[in-house]
Amino acid sequence: MEKRRQHYVWRHYLEAWAPNGKLWCRRLGRNVFSTSTKNVAKERDFYRLRVKSEIDLLVVRKFVIEPIASEDLRKIAEGWILRFTVLFKIKRKYQETGSPEYKSTLSELINNLEEDMLADLEQRAIPFLESLRNEDPALLTDPEESIFHSWYLAAQYFRTPTMLESLTNVLRKIPNFIVEASFGLIRTIFSCNVGQSFWLGRNTLKVTFLRANSIPFITGDQPMVNMKAIELAPGVLVQELERYYPVSPDLGVLFDFDAPLRSSTTKLLTVE
DSSP states (O other), rough: OOOEEEESSSSHGGGGTTTSSSSEEOOTOOOOOEEGGGSEEEEEETOOOOOOHHHHHHHHHIIIIIIIIIIHHHHHHHHHHHHHHHHHHHHHHHHHHHHOHHHHHHHHHHHHHHEEEEEEHHHHHHHHHHHHHOOOOOGGTTTTTTHHHHHHHHHHHHHSHHHHHHHHHGGGSSTOOOHHHHHHHHHHHHHHHHHHHHTTTTOEEEEEEESSSSOOOOOOSSSOGGGHHHHHHHHOOOOOOOOEEEEETTEEEEEETOOOSSSEEEEEOOOO
């Protein structure tokens, strides 16, 4: 079945703000309103794969894959290209032979591939998210499961429309390059690279749990942000990473993967 209503913020995550099935939401230009988690942070066919031209793939290789320092990660990135294009090669084959029997199956796979990949990550992240809400970062140091949790954190950062605009402003200026056709591939490569960086930094990870006092935390359609990038001038490259991730109205988490040593602390935030 094709999943047409595709969320770019995990519904299970949003349920912490919807104890009775409803949350309060504000969109630009509109008043605050109450709605269910299935009606926010979603777009129709947001993750549906799109045909990529030779120019699209050339730009991805030149500006996304070639700058990767690790040879292993470059090979993995090339593997993502295959995964994001092979279904269209199969589709063309059956169109040429006039065999229609796989048409609906191929359409379903094209529509659901990235959505299903993210859903698998989220399913594995359920105990991780619960552990964070219990102020326990231990799962991020587990040598095996932390691979998926690190990738989950990176994917939550890159999967949104906000990051689509942020990461592709320069690429949009390239003639004949279709950003919307390539961004699923681009964000997957970035998520994989940054997720590996998080995983390698787990042994010096500093986790700070931030408890709300009298004012609860909100979340949004870009739930994870880099605190080190907030006040940078336009065009200035980000040199440091400190991820902020609210996990409930009562608790937010700071992840510093570049700390001198591994630690975990809790801070009670005042109103100020």
